[in-house]
Amino acid sequence: MAFETLRRLIDSIPDIFILVDLDGRLLAANRAAQRQFDLPPALQGGIELASLLQTTPKELRAALARAGRSTNPMLVPLKWLKQREDLNLKTFASRFDAAALPELGRMVALHCSWQKHGTGQFSLLNRELESNRRTLVKLLESKRTIEYEHQRSLITLQSIADAVIATDRLGFVEIFNDAAVKLTQVSEEQAKNMHISEILEMVEGPYETEVQTPLEACLQSGEPSLSHEARARVQHNEAEFIISASASPIKMESGRVVGAVMVFRDISELHQTQNQIRFLAEHDLLTGVANRHQFNRSLAETLDRTSRENPCSLIFFDMDLFKIVNDTAGHQAGDQLLKDIVRIIRSRLRNTDLFARIGGDEFTLLLPGTNHENAVNLTNQILHLVKRFVFRWDNHAFDVTLSAGLTTIEHRGMDSSEAIRQADLACYVAKRAGGNQLHCFAPDDGTGRSNLNEYNLLSEIRRALDRNDLSLNFQPLVDIRNFEVAFHEVLLRMTDSRGLLISPAEFIPVAERNGLMGDIDLWVITSAFKTINRDKQEGQSLNLSINLSGRSIGSKELLARIRELIARYEVPKHSVIFEITETAAIENIDTAIEFVNEIRELGCLFSLDDFGAGFSSFKYLRSLPVEFVKIDGSFIVNILKDSANEAMVRAIHQIAHALGKVTVAEYVEDAETIDLLREIGIDYGQGFYWGKPTPEPQFESDVSIETEAKSTKLVAETKLTLDRA
Amino acid sequence: MDQDLCIGFVMSDMNAEQLSIELDRDLFLRNLLRELSGTLEELVGLEEASGYISLVGQKIGDWLNREYRDEFNLQRLPPDKIAQVLVDLKARIEGGFELASIDDQKIVLTNTRCPFGDKVLGRKSLCMMTSTVFGTIAAENNGYAKVILKRTIAAGDAGCEVVVYLSPPIDDDALRGIEYYEG
Numbered sequence: 001m002a003f004e005t006l007r008r009l010i011d012s013i014p015d016i017f018i019l020v021d022l023d024g025r026l027l028a029a030n031r032a033a034q035r036q037f038d039l040p041p042a043l044q045g046g047i048e049l050a051s052l053l054q055t056t057p058k059e060l061r062a063a064l065a066r067a068g069r070s071t072n073p074m075l076v077p078l079k080w081l082k083q084r085e086d087l088n089l090k091t092f093a094s095r096f097d098a099a100a101l102p103e104l105g106r107m108v109a110l111h112c113s114w115q116k117h118g119t120g121q122f123s124l125l126n127r128e129l130e131s132n133r134r135t136l137v138k139l140l141e142s143k144r145t146i147e148y149e150h151q152r153s154l155i156t157l158q159s160i161a162d163a164v165i166a167t168d169r170l171g172f173v174e175i176f177n178d179a180a181v182k183l184t185q186v187s188e189e190q191a192k193n194m195h196i197s198e199i200l201e202m203v204e205g206p207y208e209t210e211v212q213t214p215l216e217a218c219l220q221s222g223e224p225s226l227s228h229e230a231r232a233r234v235q236h237n238e239a240e241f242i243i244s245a246s247a248s249p250i251k252m253e254s255g256r257v258v259g260a261v262m263v264f265r266d267i268s269e270l271h272q273t274q275n276q277i278r279f280l281a282e283h284d285l286l287t288g289v290a291n292r293h294q295f296n297r298s299l300a301e302t303l304d305r306t307s308r309e310n311p312c313s314l315i316f317f318d319m320d321l322f323k324i325v326n327d328t329a330g331h332q333a334g335d336q337l338l339k340d341i342v343r344i345i346r347s348r349l350r351n352t353d354l355f356a357r358i359g360g361d362e363f364t365l366l367l368p369g370t371n372h373e374n375a376v377n378l379t380n381q382i383l384h385l386v387k388r389f390v391f392r393w394d395n396h397a398f399d400v401t402l403s404a405g406l407t408t409i410e411h412r413g414m415d416s417s418e419a420i421r422q423a424d425l426a427c428y429v430a431k432r433a434g435g436n437q438l439h440c441f442a443p444d445d446g447t448g449r450s451n452l453n454e455y456n457l458l459s460e461i462r463r464a465l466d467r468n469d470l471s472l473n474f475q476p477l478v479d480i481r482n483f484e485v486a487f488h489e490v491l492l493r494m495t496d497s498r499g500l501l502i503s504p505a506e507f508i509p510v511a512e513r514n515g516l517m518g519d520i521d522l523w524v525i526t527s528a529f530k531t532i533n534r535d536k537q538e539g540q541s542l543n544l545s546i547n548l549s550g551r552s553i554g555s556k557e558l559l560a561r562i563r564e565l566i567a568r569y570e571v572p573k574h575s576v577i578f579e580i581t582e583t584a585a586i587e588n589i590d591t592a593i594e595f596v597n598e599i600r601e602l603g604c605l606f607s608l609d610d611f612g613a614g615f616s617s618f619k620y621l622r623s624l625p626v627e628f629v630k631i632d633g634s635f636i637v638n639i640l641k642d643s644a645n646e647a648m649v650r651a652i653h654q655i656a657h658a659l660g661k662v663t664v665a666e667y668v669e670d671a672e673t674i675d676l677l678r679e680i681g682i683d684y685g686q687g688f689y690w691g692k693p694t695p696e697p698q699f700e701s702d703v704s705i706e707t708e709a710k711s712t713k714l715v716a717e718t719k720l721t722l723d724r725a
Numbered sequence: 726m727d728q729d730l731c732i733g734f735v736m737s738d739m740n741a742e743q744l745s746i747e748l749d750r751d752l753f754l755r756n757l758l759r760e761l762s763g764t765l766e767e768l769v770g771l772e773e774a775s776g777y778i779s780l781v782g783q784k785i786g787d788w789l790n791r792e793y794r795d796e797f798n799l800q801r802l803p804p805d806k807i808a809q810v811l812v813d814l815k816a817r818i819e820g821g822f823e824l825a826s827i828d829d830q831k832i833v834l835t836n837t838r839c840p841f842g843d844k845v846l847g848r849k850s851l852c853m854m855t856s857t858v859f860g861t862i863a864a865e866n867n868g869y870a871k872v873i874l875k876r877t878i879a880a881g882d883a884g885c886e887v888v889v890y891l892s893p894p895i896d897d898d899a900l901r902g903i904e905y906y907e908g
Contacts, residue, residue: 065908066780066783066908068906068908069783069861069864069905069906069907069908070779070783070857070860070861070903070904070905070906071903071904071905072775072776072779072853072856072857072903073772073776073779074776074779074780074783075773075776075777075780092773092776095904095906106906
């Protein structure tokens with residue numbers, strides 16, 4: 001034990017101790033010797049001391065023999081191989097007997113120490129001083145680097161726009177940068193004595209539940225707290241804002257958390273902007289209710305959760321006669337009416353109901369968790385409330401009603417478009433039945449042929465308007481005296497989703513019944529004006545005659561649009577004739593006269609279409625400010641065989657001329673008819689004789705004037721009339 | 726004329742050999758030894774200086790041992806002869822060593838006059854010369870010796886007491902002294 005203690009003691013000193021036998025074989029060496037001479041820890045007598053020395057074996061033997069004779073350490077002049085030039089190893093040797101290990105025999109202990117005297121000591125001191133000096137220089141450099149880094153960090157910290165708070169491990173503030181001061185209105189001096197929770201608190205969720213700041217969470221867990229958005233409240237002034245914050249722990253190398261840093265910024269404005277953008281994307285801007293996109297999404301989610309126990313009801317509302325308000329009182333009135341209707345309907349709704357505007361005057365209402373009976377009750381209440389409401393605008397009063405279609409879904413997974421189709425179809429049935437009523441979807445709603453045909457046709461018209469699947473054809477209107485093409489009547493063509501042509505005779509009545517004629521008229525006018533503009537750019541003067549539906553007559557909105565379009569497409573004066581039917585014009589003669597006059601002021605002409613087919617009141621003809629009278633085609637087709645028709649045509653022509661109007665005969669199909677019309681004095685003709693409707697305007701009629709006589713007198717009269725107009 | 730100058734004048738007229746200067750070879754060598762050992766002790770310390778002197782002492786011991794053996798015509802000197810040699814060699818160099826006691830175990834010697842005279846005072850390293858010479862002679866003849874310098878004039882004692890063990894002691898002296906072995 002004592003031997004072990006001694007060995008450990010010898011191992012711990014910097015001097016070299018080596019134990020050899022008298023023949024110079026190494027028996028033991030302390031750690032310093034092992035390091036100095038690269039000796040293995042266990043020697044086992046295999047290494048000769050001579051191998052470590054420059055001293056000759058003879059000199060070594062003599063030295064060992066001398067040293068082996070006394071326990072008093074004796075200087076032995078050994079020259080070591082790894083001896084450094086500037087530091088001599090001085091070796092003392094003495095006899096060493098291990099009483100506990102007599103078998104080892106006589107041994108010599110070598111004790112080598114670094115030279116301690118004279119220049120050696122001075123050299124050691126120098127070496128130590130140099131080492132200290134280098135350490136000191138490094139320390140100074142490190143200190144300077146740390147100071148520089150510290151300054152740089154501080155400046156960076158104060159310069160950045162984000163607020164930064166650093167605390168100790170208990171959450172007491174140590175660093176509080178300028179941005180944090182600005183945001184919280186707490187000075188750096190004040191903050192430095194405070195706990196983070198005394199400066200800021202954070203709340204989340206609808207009930208503003210208080211939550212840990214990311215910094216506190218980070219101190220608790222020792223892990224970084226990543227980007228986190230929450231409402232923050234400054235304790236001392238109760239200012240609130242939305243912040244985006246993240247925090248990281250400050251750890252020692254051992255992993256011990258000694259503090260944390262929280263970086264945060266005020267994102268209130270961004271949050272508000274995002275909310276606004278989200279609101280705009282999901283809501284109808286006019287009324288503030290959900291838009292089609294939001295409704296479809298919510299409907300799909302609701303249908304996914306629907307079951308017999310948890311049914312949902314969907315109601316499709318369409319305003320009856322909305323166009324009348326819009327057209328007669330203007331779109332501002334129409335907008336106000338929509339807002340009023342939304343206000344009325346919303347007053348009856350729960351928070352969980354979703355009300356949306358999905359088209360001009362179309363609304364949908366989703367009632368989650370509502371069975372058929374309750375939905376019917378609610379819808380009838382709404383219809384009743386709306387019926388009682390009177391919309392007033394500029395001294396006008398309008399009675400407003402709604403048509404409603406209801407479908408109740410009691411199974412999961414119905415496609416949202418199918419649900420909307422059912423409610424829409426039911427609404428359509430309600431509308432066809434006279435409006436102001438609710439119709440509940442029944443599976444056979446779609447099997448009634450007329451309902452289905454008209455519903456399908458209506459869908460096709462809407463689709464064609466949405467996708468621009470409408471087109472124009474042009475049929476020439478020819479001066480009977482010289483066969484020159486004076487105008488082209490534009491005729492609307494529509495193809496269905498399969499690409500098949502649908503006759504105007506089919507789709508126009510459906511569009512009229514369902515309030516789509518305004519949209520169709522606007523589409524036709526826009527396309528016609530574009531064509532005029534296009535031909536004008538190509539140096540071709542194109543005059544077009546455009547049919548206006550009865551619904552459009554008197555529409556202030558349309559008037560405004562026509563004014564805008566004439567300016568946009570630089571439509572020349574007198575290059576456009578608007579055709580209105582006799583029937584539509586006299587339905588509200590005062591409105592029609594006012595409307596016609598306003599459009600004529602824009603440089604357009606008017607033609608009374610199909611004259612003779614309706615009331616044929618010459619009184620109205622006198623009061624209507626139109627330039628052209630288009631005699632109904634039914635009189636022309638049989639004019640050669642039916643003397644009554646001929647008489648009618650003659651009478652109309654004479655009266656019209658007497659009133660200063662130009663006459664036009666349509667459905668002209670043969671030369672004999674032309675001869676008669678010319679004899680009567682009709683000014684213009686239109687019909688297959690000169691040309692069928694074509695996709696592009698034809699500026700030469702199919703028949704040359706060479707075969708016909710010319711009536712220069714009538715041409716002059718017509719021009720005179722047009723100039724007056 | 727100043728009297729001192731007058732005397733100086735008189736002395737300066739004398740030859741150097743006529744001067745009463747206390748200098749002979751012995752004194753010179755003793756002074757030399759004292760200065761050498763003093764310088765050594767100052768430079769390297771007592772311990773290390775003793776190491777140097779031991780080396781010298783061993784060589785002196787070997788030389789003297791050969792001389793006495795030859796004169797006695799003995800291969801090995803018995804303890805009593807060893808005791809005589811130790812006292813005699815000191816006497817020859819003007820030391821005042823006496824035999825205090827002798828048995829199989831040890832030889833005890835006392836001394837009242839150091840061969841280095843008053844030059845030994847404060848020069849304990851010189852005592853290592855005595856220890857080594859005594860130990861070397863005793864060990865070469867006895868196979869083993871242990872020398873303990875119990876009192877020394879160099880250390881300020883009135884006299885020296887030197888014990889030369891001929892076999893390892895088992896009492897308090899077991900942990901003291903320097904051991905010597907036959908070379």
